[in-house]
Amino acid sequence: MGVGTVASVAAKSALAFAGVSTLSFIPIMLATLAYFNYNLIDPENRPFNQQNLRETYDFVIVGGGSAGSVVANRLSEVQGWNVLLLEAGGHENEISDVPLLSLYLHKSKMDWKYRTEPQDTACQAMIDKRCAWTKGKVLGGSSVLNTMLYIRGNKRDFDQWESFGNPGWGYEDVLPYFKKSMDQRNPYLARDTRHHSTGGYLTVQDSPYNTPIGAAFLQAGEEMGYDIVDVNGAQQTGYAWYQLTVRRGTRCSTAKAFLRPVRLRQNLHIALFSHVTKVLIDKETKRAYGVEFFRDGKMQVVYAKKEVILSAGSIASPQLLLLSGIGPESHLREVGIDVIHDSPGVGKNLQDHIAVGGLAFKIDYPISLVMNRLVNINSALRYAVTEDGPLTSSIGLEVVAFINTKYANASDDWPDIEFMMTSCSTSSDGGTQVKKAHSLTDEFYNEVFAEINNKDVFGIFPMMLRPKSRGFIKLRSKNPFDYPLMYHNYLTHPDDVGVLREGVKAAVAVGETQAMKRLGARFHYKPVPNCKHLPLYTDEYWDCLIRQYTMTIYHVSCTAKMGPSTDPMAVVDPQLRVYGVEGLRVIDASIMPTITNGNINAPTIMIGEKGSDLIKETWLQKRSRRSKRCSRFERIGVQSKRKYPLCNTER
Numbered sequence: 001m002g003v004g005t006v007a008s009v010a011a012k013s014a015l016a017f018a019g020v021s022t023l024s025f026i027p028i029m030l031a032t033l034a035y036f037n038y039n040l041i042d043p044e045n046r047p048f049n050q051q052n053l054r055e056t057y058d059f060v061i062v063g064g065g066s067a068g069s070v071v072a073n074r075l076s077e078v079q080g081w082n083v084l085l086l087e088a089g090g091h092e093n094e095i096s097d098v099p100l101l102s103l104y105l106h107k108s109k110m111d112w113k114y115r116t117e118p119q120d121t122a123c124q125a126m127i128d129k130r131c132a133w134t135k136g137k138v139l140g141g142s143s144v145l146n147t148m149l150y151i152r153g154n155k156r157d158f159d160q161w162e163s164f165g166n167p168g169w170g171y172e173d174v175l176p177y178f179k180k181s182m183d184q185r186n187p188y189l190a191r192d193t194r195h196h197s198t199g200g201y202l203t204v205q206d207s208p209y210n211t212p213i214g215a216a217f218l219q220a221g222e223e224m225g226y227d228i229v230d231v232n233g234a235q236q237t238g239y240a241w242y243q244l245t246v247r248r249g250t251r252c253s254t255a256k257a258f259l260r261p262v263r264l265r266q267n268l269h270i271a272l273f274s275h276v277t278k279v280l281i282d283k284e285t286k287r288a289y290g291v292e293f294f295r296d297g298k299m300q301v302v303y304a305k306k307e308v309i310l311s312a313g314s315i316a317s318p319q320l321l322l323l324s325g326i327g328p329e330s331h332l333r334e335v336g337i338d339v340i341h342d343s344p345g346v347g348k349n350l351q352d353h354i355a356v357g358g359l360a361f362k363i364d365y366p367i368s369l370v371m372n373r374l375v376n377i378n379s380a381l382r383y384a385v386t387e388d389g390p391l392t393s394s395i396g397l398e399v400v401a402f403i404n405t406k407y408a409n410a411s412d413d414w415p416d417i418e419f420m421m422t423s424c425s426t427s428s429d430g431g432t433q434v435k436k437a438h439s440l441t442d443e444f445y446n447e448v449f450a451e452i453n454n455k456d457v458f459g460i461f462p463m464m465l466r467p468k469s470r471g472f473i474k475l476r477s478k479n480p481f482d483y484p485l486m487y488h489n490y491l492t493h494p495d496d497v498g499v500l501r502e503g504v505k506a507a508v509a510v511g512e513t514q515a516m517k518r519l520g521a522r523f524h525y526k527p528v529p530n531c532k533h534l535p536l537y538t539d540e541y542w543d544c545l546i547r548q549y550t551m552t553i554y555h556v557s558c559t560a561k562m563g564p565s566t567d568p569m570a571v572v573d574p575q576l577r578v579y580g581v582e583g584l585r586v587i588d589a590s591i592m593p594t595i596t597n598g599n600i601n602a603p604t605i606m607i608g609e610k611g612s613d614l615i616k617e618t619w620l621q622k623r624s625r626r627s628k629r630c631s632r633f634e635r636i637g638v639q640s641k642r643k644y645p646l647c648n649t650e651r
């Protein structure tokens, strides 16, 4: 294919995104990428979309997201196992690769575009008072839309999981699985071989582009008495540069990391645009034997000899369990679904991280990420040719801080607030993409941000790490294409309000440090609609503000939690097998009993790694027991098909 044709095909696919055509540099960037034959020199091209499927596979995986891509890779390592990965979306592309443009993917074809039910405890500044729960509908799942921050969580998270009755999930057990995936590209961090490793599928590197604001954030942290740390190492509390799942300046999604390198494996089929509607379960034996899915305009069925694995994410995995008859009995009857197994915890225990949006600080120097200043043909060429420059910035997220409010015990090193520190804010794109992604109303945006549109600012998003509020999802109807009803229940627990309020105060204090004052930092004090009646900057005012611009960090999780059989709300056991049904596991962010202390992509990939090994343990042990038995019988000359039928089947 000639360069011109490649460029025009690429441009067409890019422009298919709503809104992206408004960025004039895109065609030039794509043409340059094509000129440098980016895709052709990329040793790992996109996987094939398998058209003709077998009738039966050993394993059928539903959803090729952060966890599902890992599971597909690891299971197909076993020669003789046939694996099918069914994914509702299509491929990622050149636009989703660009770190700075991730907000353009919200509300695009790659987003399921979920929205919560209106509730009066949070998201009051959003259209219809509904929070927008962006979620990836694409091979690679939410790892194609996320902001690529690589954070593992706190060792106590996993020790707590274990203490709930989940042997094998303590920190020392899961650490090898974090390392198994990792290719740490920072040589200084890679020297710490207890916590880091090189050579894994997932590239983790420092951001190729930071502004001077990043260095000032770190100085501010030191000034406030915090250490500069490796937040994925021995101590979480402190300040650090963010590390990103980025490779050569472009996004390293799990599709790129785990599926592209194995695209030529004959025993792995990947079927795109395949929307699974139900797990098929034998009512008598209570065993999962396949799935029903919609592809090419028709319903189809595929069978699983060994297991079906749900990796459809924390909304769709519980939704599929419910559609298949596994869930709270009364709810299933209410929507007219035959009950296979009464499992009251399905869709419950929903946890998410929320932050307060829009805490902006004006500065005096033209050093922040103002979109219309930095995003132009020069930066596009720099991105395409030298793989650095502003387009490689993850929307200005430069520094992370894990801090303790008065509600946390600082000596525990289990902080309760994460600062996401950015060299820009809601207004840095002039009220276009951030406003749209966050679903802010015109009234709210104009009143609070219009006067600082495209001005130099930095932002701090204080994110509450261990929420006590619990949301839930349930079916709207038994139609598998109807989105479930989603209730966030944010800030319904009073402790959550307290922690987030203290987080806001601590963020405002960062702006008062010498390090930030040197840049001329001034908090953008602007009373927000619905809170103006309250005295400014009192606890009551902050409590009101956090219910207005409540910002999900898109970490919805824990909706099919793992737990011991004694816990009636546990949906899967510590081997991730669904209670009450054979041959069915859930392996994704839904199985977390509690949300981890940080961004959750890395822990979800870890769950994919560990879940794959649990499957291998089950089936390879059976196989090795069987082959031992068979070889013994072969040795003594017993070859009766009737007596030892298993010795004659495919292994």
Ligand SMILES: Cc1cc2nc3c(=O)[nH]c(=O)nc-3n(C[C@H](O)[C@H](O)[C@H](O)COP(=O)(O)OP(=O)(O)OC[C@H]3O[C@@H](n4cnc5c(N)ncnc54)[C@H](O)[C@@H]3O)c2cc1C
Binding pocket: 062, 063, 064, 065, 066, 067, 068, 086, 087, 088, 089, 134, 135, 136, 137, 138, 139, 140, 141, 142, 143, 145, 146, 147, 148, 149, 150, 151, 274, 275, 276, 277, 311, 312, 313, 314, 316, 317, 553, 554, 555, 556, 588, 589, 590, 598, 599, 600, 601, 602, 604
């Ligand atoms: C906008 C955004 C920003 C984020 N930023 C970060 C970040 O910077 N750092 C971080 O650590 N975490 C981040 N996260 C969170 C993190 O990316 C997700 O928690 C993680 O990707 C979830 O992985 P998963 O495997 O559980 O689900 P997903 O990755 O969402 O995968 C689920 C897959 O299943 C598919 N699927 C769903 N239903 C069906 C069906 N019926 N049939 C077939 N396929 C189906 C979906 O299309 C999808 O591909 C972010 C998330 C988002 C959305």
